[in-house]
Structure formats: C-alpha cells, structure tokens
Amino acid sequence: MxxxxxxxxxxxxxxxxxxxxxxxxxxxxxxxxxxxxxxxxxxxxxxxxxxxxxxxxxxxxxxxxxxxxxxxxxxxxxxxxxxxxxxxxxxxxxxxxxxxxxxxxxxxxxxxxxxxxxxxxxxxxxxxxxxxxxxxxxxxxxxxxxxxxxxxxxxxxxxxxxxxxxxxxxxxxxxxxxxxxxxxxxxxxxxxxxxxxxxxxxxxxxxxxxxxxxxxxxxxxxxxxxxxxxxxxxxxxxxxxxxxxxKTLHLRSRASSENAQGIAEALANNIKTGKVLQVNYPGLETHPNRRVVTQQHRDGLGGGMISFRVAGGRRGAEAFCKSTKIFTLAESLGGVESLCEVPALMTHAGIDASERERAGVHDDLVRLSVGIEDGDDLVADVLQALDRATAQVNGVDK
Ligand SMILES: Cc1ncc(COP(=O)(O)O)c(C=O)c1O
The missing domain is CATH 3.40.640.10 (Type I PLP-dependent aspartate aminotransferase-like (Major domain))
Known part of the structure; x- marks a missing residue:
C-alpha cells in the first residue's frame, strides 16, 4: 500500500x-x-x-x-x-x-x-x-x-x-x-x-x-x-x-509517558517531605536539560522511565522495591507492565562502585519502568511503597 x-x-x-x-x-x-x-x-x-x-x-x-x-x-x-x-x-x-x-x-x-x-x-x-x-x-x-x-x-x-x-x-x-x-x-x-x-x-x-x-x-x-x-x-x-x-508502539509510548509524568510529579512532591532526595525524569521542568528535551522528544514528553533517590540509602531502595504491589521487582523495561529495580544491585552491579557513583548510580537509586496500567493506581502504589520504605528505614514498621 x-x-x-x-x-x-x-x-x-x-x-x-x-x-x-x-x-x-x-x-x-x-x-x-x-x-x-x-x-x-x-x-x-x-x-x-x-x-x-x-x-x-x-x-x-x-x-x-x-x-x-x-x-x-x-x-x-x-x-x-x-x-x-x-x-x-x-x-x-x-x-x-x-x-x-x-x-x-x-x-x-x-x-x-x-x-x-x-x-x-x-x-x-x-x-x-x-x-x-x-x-x-x-x-x-x-x-x-x-x-x-x-x-x-x-x-x-x-x-x-x-x-x-x-x-x-x-x-x-x-x-x-x-x-x-x-x-x-x-x-x-x-x-x-x-x-x-x-x-x-x-x-x-x-x-x-x-x-x-x-x-x-x-x-x-x-x-x-x-x-x-x-x-x-x-x-x-x-x-x-x-x-x-x-504495531501499538505509539499508543503504548504515549500512555507510559503520561503515567510516568504523574508519578515523577508525585515523587518530586515528596522531596519536601524528605522521603525522596532527587527525581530524574526528562518530563519535569526541573530536569537540567529540559530545554533539549522540548526540542528532541515528541511533544516534549519525558518517556516511561524514571529514576529517583530514596531516603535511607540502599536499605531505603531495597525496602521501596519490596513494598510495591503493582510494580514488579525485576530487571528490564519498556513492557506494558510496570517494573522497579535497584540499578546498583541489579542492572549496573557489574560496574566498579566508584565509577558507578561518579555516573550518579548511587546505592539509593531506584529505577522505574512505567507501564500502561491505570495511572492513578500506579501513583497510589508508588506513594504507599514510599511510605512503607520510609517507615521501615526509620524502624517504625517492624
Ligand atoms: C539502553 C539499553 N541498550 C541495550 C540493551 C541490551 O539489550 P538486550 O538486553 O536486548 O541485549 C539494554 C538492555 O537492558 C538497554 O537497556
């Protein structure tokens, strides 16, 4: 045709x-x-x-x-x-x-x-x-x-x-x-x-x-x-x-990007609560290269991937990933289902620790691959996992 x-x-x-x-x-x-x-x-x-x-x-x-x-x-x-x-x-x-x-x-x-x-x-x-x-x-x-x-x-x-x-x-x-x-x-x-x-x-x-x-x-x-x-x-x-x-790439990409935007904003709102230290997401206005994103990405969309530093160091990152109910703790990304992982312990564990730190892959970094589930459910899951991780790290949750 x-x-x-x-x-x-x-x-x-x-x-x-x-x-x-x-x-x-x-x-x-x-x-x-x-x-x-x-x-x-x-x-x-x-x-x-x-x-x-x-x-x-x-x-x-x-x-x-x-x-x-x-x-x-x-x-x-x-x-x-x-x-x-x-x-x-x-x-x-x-x-x-x-x-x-x-x-x-x-x-x-x-x-x-x-x-x-x-x-x-x-x-x-x-x-x-x-x-x-x-x-x-x-x-x-x-x-x-x-x-x-x-x-x-x-x-x-x-x-x-x-x-x-x-x-x-x-x-x-x-x-x-x-x-x-x-x-x-x-x-x-x-x-x-x-x-x-x-x-x-x-x-x-x-x-x-x-x-x-x-x-x-x-x-x-x-x-x-x-x-x-x-x-x-x-x-x-x-x-x-x-x-x-x-054949459905355009539908999936837009849906995961829109979901990720909502999650990134919810995480960024938790910097002031001290539960989150930093959010890396190209769709946020605070991203250091947001100007390039608006020129380089379709409609300035941020994509489906987020990483963020959680309070409590490596324990905080592990606790977060074990507390999610919709996000599955697994490597890989880009599927219809949402996944979370700790790069320093999983996908990037093979890189020398000092080199990893220099590249910003800290022990407390969590990576999310946001899927195409209902966006509100995903935000709720991330926020409850954040609460549970914070409670565990602070010794409140036994
Ligand atoms: C950005 C990027 N490039 C390349 C690869 C390697 O692809 P594959 O796992 O299909 O060999 C991956 C795998 O995670 C990746 O994330």
Whole structure:
C-alpha cells in the first residue's frame, strides 16, 4: 500500500501487506530454514537460507526503518548482539568515546570484550563538552544513550552530531529508552540508531531482540555482511512477535509517558517531605536539560522511565522495591507492565562502585519502568511503597 507519513499509520502498516498466496492479512510465520532453488544458486524466490534473510525478519526490519525514518533496518538476536556487531565493523586499534552512564551490559561489552579485541574506549559524563579533549587520531565512533540508563540524563544529539561530522566520526545513538515514537536520532544527525527491541519496540516482555537502523549504503553493506557472517540473528517467530508488538508502539509510548509524568510529579512532591532526595525524569521542568528535551522528544514528553533517590540509602531502595504491589521487582523495561529495580544491585552491579557513583548510580537509586496500567493506581502504589520504605528505614514498621 502507499504509506501515509504519520507514525501510527506506519506502525500498523509498514512492512505488512496481505500474503500474496492466501490473502492472510497477518503474515504467516516462515519457519523454513532453507528455500528451494530452480537450478543451482537460482532460488525460486528472494530467499535462500534463513540466517541470511527471512520473510518475517525482513518485514520487521522494514517496519522499524520506516518508524525511525531510515533507509535500512537490520535485526539481531539481542540489543547486545547489535552493539557487538557494530563494534566488530571497526578495525583493531580504533578508539570509541562513550557516555559514562550507558546500559551496564553495553559498558561491560566495551570494557570486557571490545577492549580485549583491540578497541580503545573512553567514557565521559559530558560528551558534548569533552569530545574535543578526548578525541584521538584513531577515534572512529561516538556512542550516545539519551536518555541515559539509569540517570535519565539527556545529551543534545544534534549538537554532538555536528561535532562528530566535523571530525568525520560515526555517531551511534541507543534509542532504547524512548523508542522511535518519542525520538528519531537520524533526523538529528546520528549515523546509526540502535535499540534493544526487548524493550519498548516489542513492548510485551516476551522477546529478546535488537535492531540497528541507518541510511548510509556503505555502512549498511558492511553491517549486513556482518549480520550474516556473525549470525547473531533473531528467529522468525521472535521477528513476527516483535513486529506485532511494534504495531501499538505509539499508543503504548504515549500512555507510559503520561503515567510516568504523574508519578515523577508525585515523587518530586515528596522531596519536601524528605522521603525522596532527587527525581530524574526528562518530563519535569526541573530536569537540567529540559530545554533539549522540548526540542528532541515528541511533544516534549519525558518517556516511561524514571529514576529517583530514596531516603535511607540502599536499605531505603531495597525496602521501596519490596513494598510495591503493582510494580514488579525485576530487571528490564519498556513492557506494558510496570517494573522497579535497584540499578546498583541489579542492572549496573557489574560496574566498579566508584565509577558507578561518579555516573550518579548511587546505592539509593531506584529505577522505574512505567507501564500502561491505570495511572492513578500506579501513583497510589508508588506513594504507599514510599511510605512503607520510609517507615521501615526509620524502624517504625517492624
Ligand atoms: C539502553 C539499553 N541498550 C541495550 C540493551 C541490551 O539489550 P538486550 O538486553 O536486548 O541485549 C539494554 C538492555 O537492558 C538497554 O537497556
């Protein structure tokens, strides 16, 4: 069909067309690993072998590319496999400059895998201002997560892209925390956008998958070669599920963002009661980079992720997460259900304590992934958990 340009229409229709053989409106799951050929090396259709390409994966890749405004999409078996494949495209001895508070697994890959394969990494808490001093003759790539995980700090992607262009550096933006509904980094000048599809794009906490989207023909050719050569590809079933999840991305993203705004405001109101020390949420007027948020995010929305420092240190954070009734204590994010966790003990436990503290990942930090339940119920749950945590830390609640 001729696609209109609005997001919701593309979410539902991009990469989807009725099956030419049966008319099925929803694509069948193509489980075959191999495809028949008319004569040697002349396949009947466009497919040969499912690691190289597969109908469900193709459809998913087209859909995400359309939502990010990209020419190409490449799906992988996880967000981490996406990161690994992109780094594999750099020659040994290349240097990367990365934001400091990136996802713990990205940090682990950079420091424990990429470095041992000859890549050099520098981390900084202020990418925009520190690139000129960190850049070396062998710097090839800048890695940005905005909002960052878990401190929700914002990087001005357009400004970093300008610096990257001046120095011929590749800019990769991890857009997992917002999804293409709320932010499209390619339009701001990024070269590659990556997602843990496991999060908002799939949205139902039942698929582990990743994707990269981009416009450049040569980078696409190289990454597509590595996608097949390394082979960290998603199954047809996961591609189909993630494509189904993506069709409601615009509805889920808006709902979780609106719910998160209400919760962030309720938490911020508790700074004066002493139960909360700090709230990190891009939708709050008090966010240090709110000006960039209003330019960079759709309608200035803050997204579905919040982190906050709770009174009582690590005990307070643990008590809060054990006291919620709707929020489930679990890692991950971006699903329809609300989750809470303590990054210093869970997702970011692998990062050295002093480095973690420097990046603002304190022991008392709680991270919330806000789902699409009824917003008033979620606010009530957070406030009762806050009361219970405060009582426990103060020894009132035995
Ligand atoms: C921002 C971000 N990027 C990348 C990843 C890695 O994705 P996956 O778990 O799908 O490998 C995660 C996982 O939590 C993440 O939060």
């Amino acid at each position: 001729a696609l209109t340009t609005r997001f919701g229409t593309r979410a539902v229709h991009a990469g989807s067309s009725p099956d030419p053989h049966t008319g099925a409106v929803i694509s069948p799951i193509s489980l075959s690993t191999t495809f028949a050929q008319n004569s040697p090396a002349v396949p009947i259709g466009k497919y040969e072998y499912s690691r190289s390409s597969n109908p469900n994966r193709d459809e998913f890749e087209q859909a995400v590319a359309s939502l990010e405004g990209a020419k190409y999409g490449l799906a992988f078996s996880s967000g981490s496999a996406t990161t690994a494949t992109i780094l594999q495209s750099l020659s040994p001895g290349s240097h990367i400059i990365s934001g400091a508070d990136v996802y713990g697994g990205t940090h682990r890959y950079f420091t424990k895998v990429a470095q041992s394969h000859g890549l050099e990494i520098s981390f900084t808490t202020d990418l925009l201002n520190n690139i000129p001093t960190l850049v070396r003759s062998n710097t090839r790539l800048i890695w940005v997560e905005s909002p960052s995980n878990p401190t929700l700090s914002i990087t001005d992607i357009r400004a970093v892209a300008q610096v990257a262009k001046q120095r011929s550096l590749l800019l990769v933006v991890d857009n997992t925390f917002l999804s293409p509904y709320l932010q499209t980094p390619l339009a701001l000048g990024a070269d590659i956008v990556v997602h843990s599809v496991t999060k908002y794009i799939n949205g139902h906490s039942d698929v582990v998958m990743g994707v990269a989207v981009l416009n450049d023909d040569e980078i696409y050719r190289q990454l597509r070669f590595l996608q097949n050569a390394i082979g960290a590809v998603p199954s047809a079933f996961d591609s189909w599920l993630a494509h189904r999840g993506l």
